[in-house]
Amino acid sequence: MDSTDAVPAVPAASAVPAPILAARGVSKVYGGQRGLGVRALADVDVSIAEGATVGIVGESGSGKSTLARLLMALETPTTGEIRYRGEVVSGLPERRLRSFRRRVQIVFQDPMSSLDPRMRVHDILAEPLRALDAGDERTRVPELLDAVGLPRTSARLYPHEFSGGQRQRIAIARALGPMPEVLVADEPVSALDVSVRAQILNLLKRLIGEFSLTLVFISHDMAVVRHLCDEVVVLYRGEIVETGETDQIYARPRHEYTRALLAAVPALGHLPTPPGGAAA
Amino acid sequence: MSTLSVRNLTVTLGAAVVVDGVSFDLEPGQRLGIIGESGSGKTVTALAVMGLLAPSLRATGQVLIGDRDLLAMTERQRCEVRGGTMAMVFQEPMTALNPTMRVGRQIAEAIRAHQRCTRAEARQRATELLARVEFTDPARQARSYPHQLSGGQRQRVMLAMAIACDPAVILADEPTTALDVTVQAQMLALMARLVTEENAALVLISHDLAVVSGMCERVMVMYGGHVVESGNTAQVLAAPRHPYTAGLLATSAAVSLDSDRTRLEVPYIPGQVPAVGSFPAGCPFRSRCDRATAECAVMPPIEAVGDHLAACHHPLGGPASPQIPASPQIPADLAESGKE
Numbered sequence: 352m353d354s355t356d357a358v359p360a361v362p363a364a365s366a367v368p369a370p371i372l373a374a375r376g377v378s379k380v381y382g383g384q385r386g387l388g389v390r391a392l393a394d395v396d397v398s399i400a401e402g403a404t405v406g407i408v409g410e411s412g413s414g415k416s417t418l419a420r421l422l423m424a425l426e427t428p429t430t431g432e433i434r435y436r437g438e439v440v441s442g443l444p445e446r447r448l449r450s451f452r453r454r455v456q457i458v459f460q461d462p463m464s465s466l467d468p469r470m471r472v473h474d475i476l477a478e479p480l481r482a483l484d485a486g487d488e489r490t491r492v493p494e495l496l497d498a499v500g501l502p503r504t505s506a507r508l509y510p511h512e513f514s515g516g517q518r519q520r521i522a523i524a525r526a527l528g529p530m531p532e533v534l535v536a537d538e539p540v541s542a543l544d545v546s547v548r549a550q551i552l553n554l555l556k557r558l559i560g561e562f563s564l565t566l567v568f569i570s571h572d573m574a575v576v577r578h579l580c581d582e583v584v585v586l587y588r589g590e591i592v593e594t595g596e597t598d599q600i601y602a603r604p605r606h607e608y609t610r611a612l613l614a615a616v617p618a619l620g621h622l623p624t625p626p627g628g629a630a631a
Numbered sequence: 632m633s634t635l636s637v638r639n640l641t642v643t644l645g646a647a648v649v650v651d652g653v654s655f656d657l658e659p660g661q662r663l664g665i666i667g668e669s670g671s672g673k674t675v676t677a678l679a680v681m682g683l684l685a686p687s688l689r690a691t692g693q694v695l696i697g698d699r700d701l702l703a704m705t706e707r708q709r710c711e712v713r714g715g716t717m718a719m720v721f722q723e724p725m726t727a728l729n730p731t732m733r734v735g736r737q738i739a740e741a742i743r744a745h746q747r748c749t750r751a752e753a754r755q756r757a758t759e760l761l762a763r764v765e766f767t768d769p770a771r772q773a774r775s776y777p778h779q780l781s782g783g784q785r786q787r788v789m790l791a792m793a794i795a796c797d798p799a800v801i802l803a804d805e806p807t808t809a810l811d812v813t814v815q816a817q818m819l820a821l822m823a824r825l826v827t828e829e830n831a832a833l834v835l836i837s838h839d840l841a842v843v844s845g846m847c848e849r850v851m852v853m854y855g856g857h858v859v860e861s862g863n864t865a866q867v868l869a870a871p872r873h874p875y876t877a878g879l880l881a882t883s884a885a886v887s888l889d890s891d892r893t894r895l896e897v898p899y900i901p902g903q904v905p906a907v908g909s910f911p912a913g914c915p916f917r918s919r920c921d922r923a924t925a926e927c928a929v930m931p932p933i934e935a936v937g938d939h940l941a942a943c944h945h946p947l948g949g950p951a952s953p954q955i956p957a958s959p960q961i962p963a964d965l966a967e968s969g970k971e
Contacts, residue, residue: 410811411782514903515669544668545838549882549899556895571812578886578897601888615816616888617841619868619880625817 369437370398371565372422372455372533377431377441379417391417393589394431401532404559404566406580406597408573408612413586415569419537422567423457424448453483456526460538462518466510466525472496473506476525485529495524498561499554516547523554527562534559537569552578573616577601585609634659634799634832635680635717638693642672642679642856647908649675649688651856651930657800657832664843664864665836666879667853670904673836676853677802680834681719682709696799715745718793722805724785728777734788735761735773738795745796760791765821783814787821794825801826802834807842819846840883844868852876855905855915857930862939870948872941875900875916914944 374397382388392414399405409415420426421433424440433441440451456479459465466475476495477488485491493503499520510518519539526534536555540548556579559566570576576583576597583600585593585608593606604610611626633656642650650672657663667673679690682701694701696716701709713719721727729737738760739753748756754773761769764787777785786806793801803822807815823846826833837843843850844864851861852873860873871877878900884890885897902919905911910918913930917923922945933942 410813514906516903544904545840545879545882546668546900547903549886549897550901552886553896553899560895573812574887574890577888578890578892597892611813613888615813617812617815617819617839617845618887619841619844619883620865622819622823622845623812623816625820626813 368400370434371401371436372399372567373397373434374418374422374428375432375434377418377421377428377433379414379421379426380429391589392421392428395586395589395591397422397584397591397594399533399565399567401565402563403582404568404580405582405584406568406570406576407584407586408570408576409586410571410612412588414589415571415586416537417589418586419457419535419567419569423455423535424451449483453485453529454531455533455535456529456531457535457537458519458522458526458539461542462515462522463510465522466518468510470509471506472508472510472521475510475521476506476528479525479528483529491528495528498527498558499524514547515543516551519543519551520554523551523558527558530562531564533565533567535567535569538571539568540575541570541572548575555579573601573612585612633657633695634697635834636693636695637680638695640676640679640690640692640694642675642684642688642690644688644907649856649907650679652692653851653853653858654692655851655858655861657834659799659832660827660830661849662826662833662835662847664847664850665834665853666838666840666843666850666876667836668838668904670855670907671853672856673853674804677719677804677834677836681713681717681802682706683713683719711745714741714792714798715796716798717800717802718796718798720786720789720793720801720803720806722808724782724789725777727789728785730777733774733776734780738773738788738792741792741795756795757791760795761788763794763825764788764791765817781814783810783818786810786818790818790822790825794829794831797829798831800832800834801829802836804836805838806835808837808839815842822846840868840879841887852879855910857915857942858933859916859943860939860941861933866938870937872936872939872946872948873916873943874920874922874945874947876941877947914942 374395377392377395379392380388380390395418407415407418421428424433427442432439435451440448473492476492480486480488480491492506496503496505501517501520540551543551558564568576568580581597583597584591587608593600593609600609604613614624617623635657637653637655640650640653653676655663665673678684680694684690690702696712701712735754735757738757742753742756758769758773761773766772807818810818835843835846847864850864850867851858854875860867860876868880871880881898900919913928917927926944931942931944933940936946937948
């Protein structure tokens, strides 16, 4: 609770830097009257430092996508708040979120449903630039295509003319358009073929460096999270069960659920270990 | 005689060849993994073996169950084989199960389609089968509708149905892809146990090398409708000969729980899987392969390279050896076998 004061836009390199994005005591209940609906998240605290790469892992129903939507201020938490550089963004009307929208962008799992099939790639990439006054589309669109490794001629084509991996590149280019500080990626490689997944992982890793991005990476894939993220938050049934540095958590998981998750990852040459009767 | 013998199976969609000359044999208790990405033809291969192809697809070759050719059978004869001698587990149990029928009754229906018994007997057997696939309260859960069950439970119902009539062959198409990783581990362990208990042959289709390597002693790698590499799983993984297999393996190994996570770039296969019908003529992989030459415009035959089979003009680790290895049955340990 020490970071509630407003901080300047560019924090000094002080001892304890204020988080760029934080969830404080966040709960989310869907549907029903007070306390009667489905509780997707319960009293979650997450603090994301500028420049960090944070993986949020968990299985279906763990609340990880809900947390992503709350961090993006796409939904309002039932209790608690989301802060961006110390300022509350949860519950604000859309017109007051313009600068936040430029700073925090998202890439979704399925690029086929997140790209408008009737729009050409140029317009898909230009739309957020226009909406957020984020630069001249004539120069920015070719730059963005370069950044994600697509030929500039792609701008004239429609999403269905691309493969799954290329579509995900388009979605990443669109997210980079407004020059965000934070990129939230919700299972961005889960729908891709194995041989293409590595290309997108390499692209993300390169872009994090090139654009000095803070990454929030939502995934059920423990190996991919380990590859991309320096910190991990483990969610189970809407609650954080473990959080810490990637190397530490993967080498010495403290919570039983984290251990079960890691043991269940298939590895070359042997059967994964099912959790000891805990899974439903 | 093999339990299942597939000979030169070819599936066409109009002028496009979707599966090209796939052959394999399965003995009782053997487990074969088919690895491939989207468009590789692995699912179409399974559907053709089951006789479940869409009308627009045409299969030629032979699918021999004992001495009977499934492709030459009438639909009525095939219905006896399907669910009886051969059973299939699909990727998405929500679409494979009937949403309007209690799961116990669906299993009972599968039993009565193949075996002479009363309704009560079938229902009793259905409950026993649910217990075998680790339902804790089978009598009660038999009365559930599919939507009342979790994804893992639904997939276990599919498995119960598959083993209901003591099949000789079980085909499982990405049976755990839609499941959470802990549930996947549970499902794989259960499948391994049941297949062993039933002494059934298993064909496990997956995009995940790790899943197949833990389950199957033999593996077939498909790309663009062709089998590009096949053999003992440990031997294939220890020394892949086809550049596609090697690429998949390098990618999987580079992003794993014990890879070097500080590396900026992991090895990858350039380009992407072409759409069905737009693979290059000759070797389907040559448009993405750094070893491709003019020679690759002609599809290489699948032949012995070292200790297993590969279809490549320029296999890794040197040219094709003239000898075919004795028998690919050595339960070789991954760590020690064939490091070259």
